[in-house]
Amino acid sequence: MKKALLSEVIEVQTDVPEVGGLLETFFQAFPPGQGAPTLVYTIRASNGKLWVLEGNGKAEVPLFCGDSPVEIVYLIESFFYNNILPSVNEWLLLHAAVLAKGGRALLLLGPSGSGKSLLTTALLEGTGGFSYLSDDMAPLFVDPGCGQCRVAPFPRAIRLREWVPLPFSLPPNQCLSLSSQSQALCFYFPVQRFATAESPVSLLLFLECNPSRLELLRLKKGEAALYLTALTLNKSGYLMDGGLRFIARVAQEVPTYRLLWNEPFRAVETIEKLFLELK
Amino acid sequence: MDASWKPKHRGTLATEEIEDDLFLYDPDKDHVHLLNVSASAIFELCDGTRTAQEIAQEIAKLVTPGDHDIGKDVEHTLGELREKGLIK
Numbered sequence: 001m002k003k004a005l006l007s008e009v010i011e012v013q014t015d016v017p018e019v020g021g022l023l024e025t026f027f028q029a030f031p032p033g034q035g036a037p038t039l040v041y042t043i044r045a046s047n048g049k050l051w052v053l054e055g056n057g058k059a060e061v062p063l064f065c066g067d068s069p070v071e072i073v074y075l076i077e078s079f080f081y082n083n084i085l086p087s088v089n090e091w092l093l094l095h096a097a098v099l100a101k102g103g104r105a106l107l108l109l110g111p112s113g114s115g116k117s118l119l120t121t122a123l124l125e126g127t128g129g130f131s132y133l134s135d136d137m138a139p140l141f142v143d144p145g146c147g148q149c150r151v152a153p154f155p156r157a158i159r160l161r162e163w164v165p166l167p168f169s170l171p172p173n174q175c176l177s178l179s180s181q182s183q184a185l186c187f188y189f190p191v192q193r194f195a196t197a198e199s200p201v202s203l204l205l206f207l208e209c210n211p212s213r214l215e216l217l218r219l220k221k222g223e224a225a226l227y228l229t230a231l232t233l234n235k236s237g238y239l240m241d242g243g244l245r246f247i248a249r250v251a252q253e254v255p256t257y258r259l260l261w262n263e264p265f266r267a268v269e270t271i272e273k274l275f276l277e278l279k
Numbered sequence: 280m281d282a283s284w285k286p287k288h289r290g291t292l293a294t295e296e297i298e299d300d301l302f303l304y305d306p307d308k309d310h311v312h313l314l315n316v317s318a319s320a321i322f323e324l325c326d327g328t329r330t331a332q333e334i335a336q337e338i339a340k341l342v343t344p345g346d347h348d349i350g351k352d353v354e355h356t357l358g359e360l361r362e363k364g365l366i367k
Contacts, residue, residue: 222300222313229304229311239304240293248295248302 002033005080006088006139006154009033012076014043019050022073025176026187029155029194039084043072052076070178074185077156081137086234091139091152092246093233098133098151099123105151105199106130106275107138109231110207115261117158118166119207119271122264124190125168128272131195135159137233140201140250148200149250155194157187167264201254203278204228205271210260216270217258224256280331280354286366287327305364312363321356325366331357 001023002011010033014020042053042060050072053060063079066072086093096109097116108116116135123130134154143150160166162177162184176187206219206227219227228247232239239247255278261267293304301319303312314322320341324334335353342349360366 220298222297222302225295225297225302226311226313235309240306244293244295244302244304248297252297 001027002037003027003030004033005030006085006152007090008039008080008084008088009035009037010080010084011037011040012043013040016043016045016050016069018069019043019072022069022176025189026073026077026157028189028191029153029196031196041076043076052079067180068178070176071180074178074187081156085137086236088234089238089241089243091141091234092238092243092250094138094140094228095136095231095233096138097135097158098138098153099130100133100195100199101128101130101275102279103199104202104275104279105133106203106205106271107151107201108205108207108271109138109227111231113209114207115209115264115267116207117160118264119261119267121158121160121166121170121188121190122168122268123271124193125170126268126272128268128275130193132158132190132193133195133199140246142246142249143198143200149246149253150198151201152198153195157189160186160188162186201250203275204250204254204256205274206231206256206258208258208260210262212262213260214262214266214270215258215260216274217260219256219258221251221256224254225251227256227258280358282330282332285327285330286325286334286357286361288322288325288360288366289364292365303365308364310363312365317352318356318360321353322360322365325357325360 012023040055044051049065051065052063054063064075066075096107097120099106108119110116120135124132135156135158137154139152139154170188174189174191178185225248228251295302299316301314324337331354335350338353339349
């Protein structure tokens with residue numbers, strides 16, 4: 001498998017057929033990598049475990065191992081996300097889910113547990129007609145042609161914690177499960193909704209679960225900048241290299257709100273209404 | 280506060296204006312700060328050439344005279360800026 005993940009071309013080789021199939025599933029919506037890979041990994045079976053090794057051929061370095069094909073593919077995907085991509089400095093990488101409709105993008109921002117994946121899934125399953133760009137990482141950039149702040153697709157699987165009961169059912173043939181001692185995850189691949197095009201960013205929503213109420217609060221531009229910085233994944237280097245200016249620009253140009261939410265369907269109604277109003 | 284202290288902002292900070300506020304990033308502590316218009320004006324005057332009293336005199340030229348004690352306000356703000364590590 002050779003795929004383009006932002007500016008990296010990553011190649012993963014394996015002689016384990018089930019792992020090869022799962023790699024294709026997990027990375028199905030990423031574009032194929034062109035040219036020589038910048039990073040190469042190999043997955044091999046050894047002593048009852050599946051190992052990820054950095055490099056191919058002679059100079060291989062073992063990185064980590066897993067017990068099952070699903071686990072090892074999940075681990076290598078998380079490794080790219082946590083260790084490789086945050087060092088990329090050409091983009092502002094935000095901890096956010098991204099949906100688009102009518103050529104405009106909506107970002108749902110928040111730390112783990114704030115409801116990004118659940119509300120993303122609810123918005124995709126609803127009647128609003130959103131397409132899917134990302135569940136967990138939003139790569140923003142300035143279009144050099146028109147000067148717009150835009151977001152590129154980063155179509156990872158949507159990962160839902162299985163202990164959170166969903167108020168709707170998902171198509172079983174688009175889901176994979178991973179259960180281990182430490183976690184239980186469901187990976188949802190919204191195959192009919194993957195977007196391939198970049199979109200201008202038109203709404204930022206910072207999510208907060210709140211057991212008692214639903215409330216939408218407009219943020220001042222300075223506050224928006226603070227919130228954005230807190231959820232920047234590639235702070236190191238990037239903020240001192242022009243990134244702070246870009247964050248200030250996004251905060252000044254894009255309408256930004258805090259959404260306190262306690263029930264997914266009402267939250268979805270609020271989001272859809274606001275998105276429509278801002279058209 | 281030492282009357283001879285001439286506060287100076289740290290050179291390693293990245294700053295951007297957002298409307299009237301000043302948005303700062305401190306790479307050493309990996310912290311961001313947002314200073315309101317008053318704190319920004321005081322921060323901008325912290326270039327190592329003025330004492331707190333001289334900064335207060337500069338600020339007094341910018342504001343409408345009122346009941347508040349500009350000298351105390353400036354001292355308080357300088358204390359906060361120093362506590363946050365934005366000036367030394």
